[in-house]
Amino acid sequence: MKAQDESDFASYFAARRDHVRRTAFLLCGDWHKADDLTQVAFVKLYGAWERIRERAALDAYVRACLVRTSIDESRRPWRRERTVEILPESADTAAADIASMVVEREAVEKALAVVPPGQRAVLVLRYFEGLDVAQTASTLRCSEGNVKSQTARGLTAMRAAMTSQAGGTAA
Template identity: 65%
Template sequence: MDEGDERDFAEYFAAKRDSVRRTAYLLCGDWHRADDLAQTAFVALHRKWNRIRDRAATDAYVRRTLVRASIDESRRPWRRERHVEQLPEPEPAGTRMDDQVATRADLLAGLRAVPPKQRAVLVLRYFEGLDVAGVAKVLGCSEGNVKSQTARGLANLRDALGEEVEAGG
């Protein structure tokens, strides 16, 4: 890579590293893993930087790489186990959603309970603001698959949080 490409990449990295890291955090729920995922996405981008003709598509490439890395990482056997100090207590009936999701931590915990592909769809749709076609393009699947994964993901998020979650965003 020549000096101009290196400078362009450094500028892109400086401009996007925080947003990519935040998206990675929403996908995995852990800042350390988010750093690893963001690094994986930027390393992959750096390898292909001089071959990218359409710089406007760079964000989509990074997003796609990030989601794939997150899903691949979640498939590793040691990521499936979760150790907890005590068993969770069931929520009392009649509690409202706004009381349960009062903090960001509650929402993130709910997202961690959603399977990785469904979580990726929810993060891309509702936190990154992509439409169904945009999510389908990032994930390399059909729009119908995105719609069904969104419905299943919202259902799993509802189960994790214990009540209705608004599908409108």
């Protein structure tokens, strides 16, 4: 790889690694696995760096690598363990708001954890990454109708999980 490409990759990595890691966490629910997914996504990007002519497509490429790797990893039998990790809090949050934010975030994470990996990927891309139906379909290499149906099914599964967590009342 050329020195300029190395420099460009290093700059891109430094600018985007935290965002990619947070997206990976939402896909898998575990910070250690998120680190692994992030690493794999950036290794794949590094290998394809010279072939990617359109630098505006870098985020889409990394996102696609991340989603595909997450789905692949979730299919492996040794990845079917349950985690009980507590999320680290951000330092700039007011102390009074922390408790309600933790409870809400844990409820969403628990609900997201019961959603099948494909539906989870669609939900993360649509609602966390802010992609529209067409962009999500392109990232996942599926039809827009599939994205819509997976979104509906994923939201239904999350709603049911959150309702059961709340003891029968919608959260």
